[in-house]
Ligand SMILES: Nc1ncnc2c1ncn2[C@@H]1O[C@H](COP(=O)(O)OP(=O)(O)O)[C@@H](O)[C@H]1O
């Protein structure tokens with residue numbers, strides 16, 4: 186579990202200013218900008234109405250209240266009531282305006298991010314934890330929606346409200362206005378300091394939430410392993426440690442918010458106290474009238490919420506900024522595996538697959554390390570079945586990922602019918618080359634949809650699709666699907682019916698066959714099948730494969746023996762190519778690999794005779810043959826284990 190890649194480093198986006206960072210949302214916001222503007226206009230209207238109330242009050246007190254004119258007082262009260270009602274309507278209107286566009290932005294961002302995750306190469310997914318992707322996809326984008334829906338609008342409107350209000354305050358008396366503004370200055374300083382601290386904390390907490398999601402994902406995925414090894418407790422303690430770390434970060438965030446709130450609460454009180462004292466003094470000096478003082482306090486009350494909310498809205502903006510950074514870190518990943526500018530088209534491929542001095546190294550390989558694939562030269566003739574054999578960890582799986590460009594070579598090239606695979610569009614390339622892997626991944630869908638996954642060209646319920654489906658299931662010996670509760674319409678995969686490893690592999694194989702490719706790349710797709718079923722599959726494959734070029738990684742000597750030729754992968758190179766029999770005779774390393782495969786097989790089934798150590802280690806043909814002759818009557822204790830072979 187600990188092998189998962191660590192949280193990616195923050196990208197240079199964190200060097201952007203907050204407005205610049207948020208400006209990147211522009212393409213998503215553009216289509217809905219008018220509705221957002223409508224929301225801001227309603228909010229501003231609500232604020233202006235609220236600001237009018239103190240002015241109306243001032244007039245009422247200065248006029249009718251003083252003169253004691255009752256009907257005028259009633260009228261005044263009605264006007265204030267109407268204003269309050271107008272404000273409420275505007276607030277409602279604001280909500281109506283912003284709800285739809287914000288969810289639209291959320292939807293667009295989410296689908297585009299998903300599309301992005303689909304196009305980014307496998308090497309990207311090697312580096313990124315699934316939980317990080319999950320939390321960015323769900324949590325961060327949700328936060329951006331909430332911020333657009335009201336954080337942004339309120340921030341703009343509240344700043345405008347404060348500006349207009351302050352001007353009005355100064356209109357009543359400069360001293361009162363000054364007190365009001367001067368007491369706001371410490372707030373803004375605190376706010377700035379707060380921004381710095383809170384921004385870092387937010388980033389940390391959002392990353393930690395991603396790590397936590399990764400843990401949940403991994404342990405749900407690996408629940409059997411955890412249970413089987415009794416590691417549930419261990420996983421729990423690891424999880425609770427992570428959860429605790431996140432809690433601590435959240436506590437620090439809450440602490441930061443609490444301290445800013447302290448100032449937000451304190452300063453207006455001080456401002457009120459100071460204004461009250463100066464107001465009374467100003468009245469005693471006849472410098473201001475009572476109605477103005479009254480209106481001043483009414484206005485200060487109206488402004489109090491916008492001023493207080495500024496701190497919250499700033500922290501909200503920082504949250505949104507961090508979320509935007511996190512989302513754009515994915516958007517700005519360069520997609521190293523994409524369509525060429527001037528794609529070549531192969532009209533009717535023959536299926537000749539050639540590795541020409543192909544090199545490959547994983548990104549995280551140490552600088553001093555040799556390339557994992559260190560100059561692969563290999564020619565697969567059209568229609569030929571080539572087995573690829575090598576010790577565990579020699580790079581067989583890696584080699585199989587190169588033709589379909591799950592990874593790109595880091596040197597040399599791979600060609601299909603003489604065309605560099607990088608000169609074809611990915612869509613065309615993957616139409617020509619289909620793959621099946623050892624760990625057969627199925628999706629939550631029917632058997633039919635899973636098998637026909639590679640046939641976007643077919644309507645899955647057409648007759649043609651039915652024929653393709655049946656043929657593929659036949660080849661893969663997957664007749665078991667007919668005894669599933671709903672036959673090929675049975676939903677399988679994570680949320681559907683659970684299948685055995687062998688059943689999954691057969692469906693994955695059927696999927697590769699159904700794609701009807703020119704080249705089939707199979708990374709040990711039969712490992713979980715019993716020997717008899719495997720033989721049947723191979724028999725069927727040979728008929729189908731008669732037309733199809735196949736590169737098959739095999740872990741069973743019996744599978745290897747079925748191939749037209751065998752390629753031996755050793756120390757990053759293909760060191761021998763020939764038939765199984767030829768290689769057994771000519772290559773000592775080949776005998777060594779085959780004997781270790783047999784040892785694995787023996788360990789699995791317990792009863793398969795193996796090549797003796799003598800044969801594996803024999804230096805020349807005579808010795809090897811002599812050793813083979815003995816192999817039928819090997820006593821049990823002479824069976825060798827893989828460790829011994831490798832030792
Ligand atoms: N995604 C990856 N990132 C980094 N190293 C990897 C990755 N996949 C495999 N490796 C390393 O590359 C080597 C070859 O692995 P692999 O191609 O799976 O070998 P094989 O299929 O022959 O057993 C191993 O040492 C393995 O640890």
Ligand SMILES: [Mg+2]
Nearest residue numbers: 581582583708
């Ligand atoms: Mg492998």
